[in-house]
Amino acid sequence: MLEPVGVLTRYLERTMAQARYDLAGPGRFVGELPELGLRVEAEHLEAARQALREALEAWLLDALRSGLTPPGLEGGEDPVRSRFFALAGEMWRLVRETPAEAPKAQPPQPEPAKAHEAPKAKKVASVEEWLKGLGIQVVKKPQEEEEKEKVLTRLALFLGDRYPSLEKLYERLKQSLSTKRQFELSLSEASQEEIANSTQFCTMLKQYALLTSYHYKSEERRIRAKASTEGWVQNFLTGGWLERYVAERVRKFLRSKNLPHEVAVGY
Template sequence: MLEAVGVISRYLQSAMAQARYDLVGPGRFLAEIPELGLRVEASHLEAAREALQEALEAWLLEALRTGLTPPGLEGGEDPVRARFFALAGEMWRLLREPPRPVPEAPEPQKPEAPEPPKEKGEGGKPRKPASLEEWLKGLGIQVVKKPQAEEEEKEKVLTRLALFLGDRYPSLEKLYERLKQSLSTKRQFELSLSEASQEEIANSTQFCTMLKQYALLTSYHYKSEERRIRAKASTEGWVQNFLTGGWLERYVAERLRKFLRSKNLPHEVAVGYQVTLPGGDAMELDVLVRVGDRVYWFEAKTGDFQAHIAKYAGLKKVLGLSARESFLVLLGMDKARAKELTALHGLTVVNQANFVEVFQEVLEGNAP
């Protein structure tokens, strides 16, 4: 283990050796590592060096947490390096898992409250779908195509990218909007970070590094002197689909899975079912969730939603779901406007930051 720790110590020393220091004004020293997008200021040189060291350590911990291989540590030939990353990955996996509940002594039996009446199916029996497919078939909806599971490693990478973008979207919004605009033109884009915060710079450069590492960006360069990003996205179809909206569907599904696992609730989550409705219309259902006997539906949009919201309101009726069981996740939507849209269109409108919280309220019966 000491050898593995040495890998990190040597990496920190090597990265700090590439640091640059400048006097930018009276009592203002700048310290930066341009390759990593790290940049700090302090009142004197030693304070700037210490602040940069702390920023580098924080960046490295975050990189390991999200599964990013820091530049300079790529390659699996070194067995010490391989053992370290295997151990780091296992530690983060254990930290992410919810603690197992400790068995408690049984309490005295209390009279059970009567269960609320359940919806009836054919023959007057309660609706108890064994699976989401069975539930759809019971509504006369034909499943035309189910999403094909990707290779395990590809699934891990795409989920990691989706979680990184979704969890940090406020600081990545400008980058994502430029990236999405460039996807339609298939041309290189530029983004100035001259007015950006340190968090925006660090997250933007790290996300671009990840996209370039996995070839979702075919080119990427960060010019630290100008605080400017230049990059170009891959034109492959699956990359375009993922970056324009597929990532948000994946993010919603993964966050719901993590939440339901943390609550030890039996569940099923399905993403991207292509179906034919009873009237013959073809549709794609972004995310379906079954929790016990109840089914919930989530649609996710990263851009204009106005032309689709009436269609979603109609589809809710076909699915036989209430407004509280039908969610529309709109990227970057402010909460006040989301409440207004909810009241107008009979769907629960949320954003990428609060949809799990609202879903929990619905499950607990506390939604307004």
């Protein structure tokens, strides 16, 4: 019976890997699984992710109770999996048809002989301990406050996922950091996707104080903006975003494979 449970775990992880998250406003994060019609709101990103996971689990439970095979759990004939779903449906039918009874006391079960106990798994060292064991000096950079960390990670994902359409804007942002002056970017020959992504990204940067000024003239299709000279902004825009982006994509891949993992960043 362990294999079917693994099937459900992998299904949940695979489905959650397709989730979309967005910032609907200050303190309002939205999580969605559009294919399943699931949408939640929460005060911060981690709460939205947790609420969406719970909504998905409730949806999956309702589907199993109804005897339906959720999308993504179909596939070729698997006798073990088919038997698991058949048993799950039969158990639910019995629960509905059998009146509730007071739980009966169970006789004490004999403890298994210690000689047959499985050996305890050896504790795996953290990435930091592993590096130190190789004789490598490890220095952890100070982290930003938790809410800022989440915002920077979201900005990194937005930039990394849309980099081809944001490359021109990104180059101008870095140029603004070096000159400490306002920059202009003409989007007169850009596609609608490039315009939408560029203006949305600038709006996010201005909202979170990575830009000190931002204005978009729609009739000219021209962006005028200036990047903040704060140290944390420079660190993020000149390369820190890429470390965050790679770390999040690695985490997503490992979660999709249902693999235990640790990703170390900020060293």
